[in-house]
Amino acid sequence: MSKSVYVGLDIGSSRTKVAVLDADRRLLGYAIKKSGTDFSATASICLDAALEMAKANRAAIANAVSTGYGRANVGFITTHSKTEIGCLANWCRYEIPGIITLIDIGGQDNKIVKLDKDGRRDSFKMNRKCAAGTGAFLEEMSTRLDLPLEDMDGLARASKEMVKLGSYCTVFSATEVLENIRNGRKVSDIVKGLFYSVIKRVLEMDLPTEKVVMTGGVVAHNAYIFDMAEEMLGRPVIRPEFPQLAGAMGAAVYAINEKGASDTPDPSQPNFEGELL
Amino acid sequence: MIEPTRPKTARKKIQAGELMNKVMSDHFYQVNEAATTGKQKVAWCTSVGPAELLRALGFAVHFPENHGALLGATRMATDLIPEANAIGYSPDICSYLTADIGAYLKGVTPLAKAYPGIQSVPKPDVLVYSTNQCRDVQDWFGWYSRELKVPSIGIKSPRNFNEVGAAPIEDVSRQIQALVPQLEAISGTKLDMDRLRETVALSRECTELWKQVLETAKAIPAPMTFFDGTIHMGPAVVLRGTRAAVDYYKVLLAELQQNVRDKAGAVEGEKVRLYWDGMPVWGRLRQHSEHFLELKANVVASTYCSSWIFQAFDEKNPFRSMAQAYLELFIVRSDDYKESYLKQMIDDFRIDGIIYHDAKTCPNNSNSRYGLPKRLESATGVPSLVLSGDLNDLRCISDEQTKTNIEAFIEQIVEGK
Ligand code: SF4
Numbered sequence: 094m095s096k097s098v099y100v101g102l103d104i105g106s107s108r109t110k111v112a113v114l115d116a117d118r119r120l121l122g123y124a125i126k127k128s129g130t131d132f133s134a135t136a137s138i139c140l141d142a143a144l145e146m147a148k149a150n151r152a153a154i155a156n157a158v159s160t161g162y163g164r165a166n167v168g169f170i171t172t173h174s175k176t177e178i179g180c181l182a183n184w185c186r187y188e189i190p191g192i193i194t195l196i197d198i199g200g201q202d203n204k205i206v207k208l209d210k211d212g213r214r215d216s217f218k219m220n221r222k223c224a225a226g227t228g229a230f231l232e233e234m235s236t237r238l239d240l241p242l243e244d245m246d247g248l249a250r251a252s253k254e255m256v257k258l259g260s261y262c263t264v265f266s267a268t269e270v271l272e273n274i275r276n277g278r279k280v281s282d283i284v285k286g287l288f289y290s291v292i293k294r295v296l297e298m299d300l301p302t303e304k305v306v307m308t309g310g311v312v313a314h315n316a317y318i319f320d321m322a323e324e325m326l327g328r329p330v331i332r333p334e335f336p337q338l339a340g341a342m343g344a345a346v347y348a349i350n351e352k353g354a355s356d357t358p359d360p361s362q363p364n365f366e367g368e369l370l
Numbered sequence: 371m372i373e374p375t376r377p378k379t380a381r382k383k384i385q386a387g388e389l390m391n392k393v394m395s396d397h398f399y400q401v402n403e404a405a406t407t408g409k410q411k412v413a414w415c416t417s418v419g420p421a422e423l424l425r426a427l428g429f430a431v432h433f434p435e436n437h438g439a440l441l442g443a444t445r446m447a448t449d450l451i452p453e454a455n456a457i458g459y460s461p462d463i464c465s466y467l468t469a470d471i472g473a474y475l476k477g478v479t480p481l482a483k484a485y486p487g488i489q490s491v492p493k494p495d496v497l498v499y500s501t502n503q504c505r506d507v508q509d510w511f512g513w514y515s516r517e518l519k520v521p522s523i524g525i526k527s528p529r530n531f532n533e534v535g536a537a538p539i540e541d542v543s544r545q546i547q548a549l550v551p552q553l554e555a556i557s558g559t560k561l562d563m564d565r566l567r568e569t570v571a572l573s574r575e576c577t578e579l580w581k582q583v584l585e586t587a588k589a590i591p592a593p594m595t596f597f598d599g600t601i602h603m604g605p606a607v608v609l610r611g612t613r614a615a616v617d618y619y620k621v622l623l624a625e626l627q628q629n630v631r632d633k634a635g636a637v638e639g640e641k642v643r644l645y646w647d648g649m650p651v652w653g654r655l656r657q658h659s660e661h662f663l664e665l666k667a668n669v670v671a672s673t674y675c676s677s678w679i680f681q682a683f684d685e686k687n688p689f690r691s692m693a694q695a696y697l698e699l700f701i702v703r704s705d706d707y708k709e710s711y712l713k714q715m716i717d718d719f720r721i722d723g724i725i726y727h728d729a730k731t732c733p734n735n736s737n738s739r740y741g742l743p744k745r746l747e748s749a750t751g752v753p754s755l756v757l758s759g760d761l762n763d764l765r766c767i768s769d770e771q772t773k774t775n776i777e778a779f780i781e782q783i784v785e786g787k
Pocket of ligand 1: 464732
């Protein structure tokens with residue numbers, strides 16, 4: 094019998110992330126894939142890939158918790174869900190204890206979660222109605238600039254003179270970008286301006302504490318945003334090893350805590366292979 | 371499956387609801403009859419305008435804000451608002467106003483759907499406002515005044531008080547009295563001071579009973595929710611100053627008091643008690659109510675429902691006390707006052723968390739914009755959440771964000787307990 098594992102599934106609007114942890118919260122396996130339109134199928138593929146990496150199978154799952162936009166769409170594995178905010182806080186509490194501000198920049202929204210000295214959530218905020226400050230904003234702009242998304246980090250780093258974009262609004266920002274192109278500004282300077290505007294919109298949401306950690310897909314793929322945030326905050330920002338997995342890992346930590354971690358699967362629990370496959 | 375799905379919880383139904391439907395239906399038919407037969411003159415009045423005076427002068431009273439709320443609750447508003455936008459009324463201003471004017475322009479009303487025989491909102495003989503709540507009402511009535519060629523008169527109210535002193539009371543009292551000659555001329559009735567006193571006394575009685583109704587929710591578990599409150603406040607809104615409202619609240623109060631004695635909570639297994647500040651999202655009442663129910667959270671108190679408690683009414687001094695009542699309203703007060711009021715509510719109702727609804731088109735009822743939540747949070751330690759939304763314009767709402775925000779907030783409260 095393989096060791097028990099705990100699974101967190103973060104079904105984001107843009108990417109699905111699955112993390113497999115052991116009872117000591119060590120990351121054994123993970124998978125990340127575009128969520129697409131069939132959340133359940135994508136989650137199932139990610140789950141198997143993450144389990145394979147963890148050298149486990151579905152029968153070894155002691156508990157699983159889902160989170161994210163599609164958290165209710167993974168009934169095949171769990172109907173126990175938590176919010177992304179709860180999961181991020183939960184991950185942070187164990188990974189980086191103490192008073193801290195977590196800034197998550199995701200595909201469709203961003204969040205600021207503050208934890209107190211005991212790791213309890215003090216407050217949280219999500220962005221409001223606009224895409225400004227989210228991955229969706231960068232995606233929209235990369236399309237307009239006809240640039241592959243993965244080239245943006247490198248371009249921003251190459252910039253010598255950033256273009257300042259002032260607007261709150263994605264549509265207005267697009268107009269500003271066009272105006273700058275017309276005025277002959279370098280694409281790299283515009284991209285740096287876009288990065289700056291993303292991080293600025295997020296930092297405007299709340300006052301960060303001394304210690305700050307950043308997570309989410311946008312920082313995972315655009316590490317330069319860490320550098321820019323550090324410059325703006327005037328202090329180092331904690332860079333997790335897997336920024337995009339924080340939510341999924343937090344969900345898995347819920348799975349551990351709520352199950353009461355034990356090393357062997359509880360025989361009274363359903364056997365997933367029997368029930369689900 | 372690893373975990374059972376969330377148990378389906380039931381919200382306790384309030385039996386008096388049927389009686390309330392009858393009381394409200396009688397009201398709408400009565401005003402409709404007045405307008406269609408000409409038996410009685412019709413006045414339109416803002417929610418905390420001088421309704422007592424209008425009733426004492428024999429007017430049948432229609433409340434456009436109530437109509438705005440009905441447009442919201444029936445989810446007609448979002449399709450009608452653009453009609454008003456198109457004639458120059460911005461999507462950023464009061465969505466009661468834009469929905470109501472849009473409904474007029476399209477010739478539709480939820481009253482016609484709910485009450486067979488009613489074809490339109492009652493045609494007014496006069497429009498009477500008070501700007502105690504906002505400027506939008508004056509502009510709203512101004513549009514109808516031009517469209518229907520009826521006078522729009524009212525009270526220009528001072529605002530933002532810590533304490534409501536003698537000077538503004540004097541000012542508003544004079545303004546109310548100044549309306550009398552014109553209203554007498556329109557109604558064809560001389561003001562009978564005894565009738566005014568009687569109306570003020572009934573408003574006072576209604577207010578007392580409504581207060582007691584809301585205070586039943588101090589009990590744990592609370593026998594009613596904010597969502598019940600938004601429905602059952604109907605008579606307090608449209609029938610203030612009448613015997614019908616008073617009689618209704620006696621019945622409702624008795625039922626709720628019995629539920630308190632029986633420990634019959636409105637939310638089965640109530641584990642979190644919340645306060646709602648700001649307007650309801652009318653088009654999402656049911657969804658919100660069910661969502662809180664699923665989470666075993668009860669919104670037990672609110673600024674909105676409590677705004678129809680007017681303790682100043684005093685039949686011995688009708689004009690002055692009306693002025694005082696209209697000025698003491700929460701929406702008319704300063705943030706300092708609001709902060710201390712909310713503090714008291716947190717204590718009285720044993721609140722675990724406050725939700726502020728920041729309604730895009732009603733800055734007047736959105737109290738999260740000048741730092742109040744943070745100040746109150748640090749003074750009380752009670753966490754808060756600001757929800758972006760709107761009272762009527764569903765284009766301003768992300769259901770998914772609202773849901774996640776509410777769930778995360780309740781998770782936070784439960785984990786912190
Ligand atoms: S207070 Fe707000 S909702 Fe009420 S009429 Fe004024 S703007 Fe509209």
